[in-house]
Amino acid sequence: IAAKEAYESLLQTENLPAQVKAATLQQLGWMHHTVEHLVDQGSKDSCAIQCLQKSLEADPNSGLSWYFLGRCYSSIGKVQDAFISYRQSIDKSEASADTWCSIGVLYQQQNQPMDALQAYICAVQLDHSHAAAWMDLGMLYESCGQPHDAIKCYINATRSKACTNTAALTHRVKLLQARFCNPQTGSVAGGKGGKMLPSIEEAWSLPIPTELTSRQGGLNTAAGSPGPQAQQQMQFVSLLNITFFFYPSTFPHFPSLSLSPTSFLSFAVFPPSTLLSLALSLSLHPSLPPLSLLSDLGLFSTKTLVEANPDHLVEVRTQLSQPTDENWDLSGTRKMWRCQSSQSHTTIAKYAQYQASSFQESLRVSRGSGAAWRKKGPFKHIKFGTNIDLSDNRKWKLHLQELSKLPAFARVVSAGNLLSHVGHTILGMNTVQLYMKVPGSRTPGHQENNNFCSVNINIGPGDCEWFSVPQPYWGIINDFCDKNNINFLMGSWWPNLEDLYEADVPVYRFIQRPGDLVWLNTGTVHWVQAIGWCNNIAWNVGPLTAYQYKLAAERYEWNKLQSVKSIVPMIHLSWNMARNIKVSDSKLFQMIKYCLLRTLKQCQILREFLQASGKELVWHGRTRDEPAHYCSICEVEVFALLFVTSESNSRKTYVVHCQDCARRGSSNLDNFVVLEQYKMDNLTQVYDDFTLVSQQGD
Ligand SMILES: [Zn+2]
Structure with a gap:
């Protein structure tokens, strides 16, 4: 007292x-x-x-x-x-x-x-x-x-x-x-x-x-x-x-988002007010916000970006400014699937200038006729600042820190994210990319690399409009691309909605306002257009589920047939998963185990064959964080045994080939050295040690 x-x-x-x-x-x-x-x-x-x-x-x-x-x-x-x-x-x-x-x-x-x-x-x-x-x-x-x-x-x-x-x-x-x-x-x-x-x-x-x-x-x-x-x-x-x-077990908190292959809810928009309400509405005990809230979207505003890194590289797509849900040829006489765009480069500061002047110009124009949008061509050209790489942690430290506050299922890095187990950077997938937009900026139709999920946040100030189609319908869209002589995987296309409606393809169309986080589930086909002036950030996520693994592996095989590189090295990833993760989902376990078995067998056969033909293996091993390897000719993933050209081997530049491409260049492999990255004992050990972890209640 x-x-x-x-x-x-x-x-x-x-x-x-x-x-x-x-x-x-x-x-x-x-x-x-x-x-x-x-x-x-x-x-x-x-x-x-x-x-x-x-x-x-x-x-x-x-x-x-x-x-x-x-x-x-x-x-x-x-x-x-x-x-x-x-x-x-x-x-x-x-x-x-x-x-x-x-x-x-x-x-x-x-x-x-x-x-x-x-x-x-x-x-x-x-x-x-x-x-x-x-x-x-x-x-x-x-x-x-x-x-x-x-x-x-x-x-x-x-x-x-x-x-x-x-x-x-x-x-x-x-x-x-x-x-x-x-x-x-x-x-x-x-x-x-x-x-x-x-x-x-x-x-x-x-x-x-x-x-x-x-x-x-x-x-x-x-x-x-x-x-x-x-x-x-x-x-x-x-x-x-x-x-x-991070826990893999965090995922069951979000069942409707990522786990159900039959669900047509293949994307979700979370309300802008807070990501908090998202976590609240979905978690099992909705009393307090989780310890994670994205608090400062302002960090990704154009002004702040210019202040942080004015000279940072921006890839520019010059496109036609189109009516929101249509895609016309230059003259405005014919609707089409093919998207026109040409590529160039600039800096954040210069794009910011363009973004600002385009806004000011629009103020002048709108005082005149407001009917410009309804007119069918000729369309003016606009510039879309795309694929801006924010992977450098020294340059973008504050920004990346802010994103680490997101709920685990949406984070760039987490133990429950397959892409965190790749062990190396895959630009734009397990790192963040930024998009700077003026109205009309278009991200043409696509599925994410290897059917992974993606997270996209609109920083604002303007809105974006999204169109998306559930994964099971991708084949129909693929056929439409074929009919229009466009490659579904590599080409640039904007679906004609009337075509899709006629084919009974469900199209989900929604507005992403500033602060909205769009979660695209495994394999969702989507295309996006900016309605206003805005920036977006995006990255990929791979939920640790059987469904995600299955679709990623299927696309991996489909890519091989289409001679398209799989950006996610699924064999390398599967072995890392076996080393790092305890799997309790038996479906997921069986698929990984099968992949391991297949690669193990393939390695064994290839080794025996090379040895029988008198080709010596040179032990090379792997350095920590060494990326997965791809054939420099056909871009297929090359695992465990690398065929490198003799001269690249002596220069230590290691131009890697798959066996097929190596033999095409030199049928008896005389010009090649075969580097061994793993001992068979080690692989066998990993294979044997990878067992199904029992889950309570099973
Ligand atoms: Zn090859």
Whole structure:
């Protein structure tokens, strides 16, 4: 009480510096919350909250005040306010284990175990001796029927000097161990058929994409001391101020989006207000937003882009400005499928200038006749700034960081994204591309490379119009392209809607407003046109599902028949998946295993054949992150045994061929060296080790 009065009198002081005032109010507020009988019980919390709010008025950047405020809200059940305060706290200060721990508690109360888990893991990675976080995590695991993991957490809690109830925890551990060892009641899975959380090892070891490639990395740091990997994670977490963990098991939260091959809901538009509502409407426990919100679209506005990297390269397509849903020839006399466009290059700054002047010009024109759009040609030319590469993390750090706040299923990099397991960059697929548009800018019809999914966000300020057709109808569109002498895979085409309607092809047509995220499911055919002046960002995602894998593999084979390069090296990817991922979906497992078996067999036959014909294999191995190889002639993926020309081998430039193309150039392979990238033992080992992981409830 003396302290309270001292603080209150200090606050009466005139011209009190804001910092002092903020600190005093912070102390006072926290005192109200923690000390009993300071004021009457009824006004205790409102006093605490008032003080902390005033403190934040004086110093809005105090992470600690925000944290205290969150605790107060949490204690009176104001969950949303608590959550917002904690988020503020994390944004304002160094990542703090206390804050993450409290966020975990909040999620746990809201019955969002997965989010709680992520928050607790954040806490213990920031402070490995955070007894409270370990204990809460243990309780979370217990409540999810995972005593095994609970025990590990409790033991970690008791190891901490800060642990206040070591005796009780030790007792609990003994109890669990006793029950756990009893085959009658205890099983590793435990639980009541509910969804299991990732084990503590998985939770601890999955976060960093680059770490995905090495399996050993994660497992031995589990629940032990934070190894170098955990150190990296800590830096990562504090850098981003956001949790950064990925689980394949996050996907079942979004069943209608990516999992159902029969569903005609092959795309979805998410409302602009927030991505929050998307997560809310789809996740199983819709109480709090997930720890991920795209907050700053402004980073991708033209102004900010010019400021960041004015000289960055932009590919330009010069196109005809057409009526929104039609495609005419230059004279405007005939509708057609073929799209006219020519390619050139410029810079972000120069395109920005064009974008701005095109807007100003439109203001002048619209004061004149408004009927320009209804007239059929001759059409004027417009320029579409496309495929702008944002992969360079040094140039686009802030921008890419912002995108890491998206929900896991839509992130550029995540453990549940097949493209994160390729192990190397595929520009525009597992990296971000930017599109700068004026009205009429057209992305002609296509499916994504190897039928992958894609994520597209409209930055605004104008709208885009989308047309899309579910994957099962791609063959009909392929036929239309054939009829019009255009290559479906490589050509540039804009479907005539009347043709599609006549053929009973369903076309989904919708407007993408600024802030809208469009998710295109596996293999969806689509074409897009800008209605206003806007920028878009886009990348690809491969959900870890049997459906995605199957369609990617089918397109891989179709591409071979069509002599088109498969941008996703499916064999290389399949082997990486076998090394990095535990698969519990038996359909997906069987398909991967079959692919491995086929390549294994093919390698074996080829080796035996080469050896029998006296051709020596030269051991070459693979460097870390070495890209997959393609034949320099026919562009087919070449796996394990590379046929390189002798002269390129001696220059170490390695011009790779497939066997067929090598033999076409030199039937007895005299001009070629065969480089061996994997030992058969190693491949066989990977094949044998790749087993179906049983999933609870199966
Ligand atoms: Zn070839």
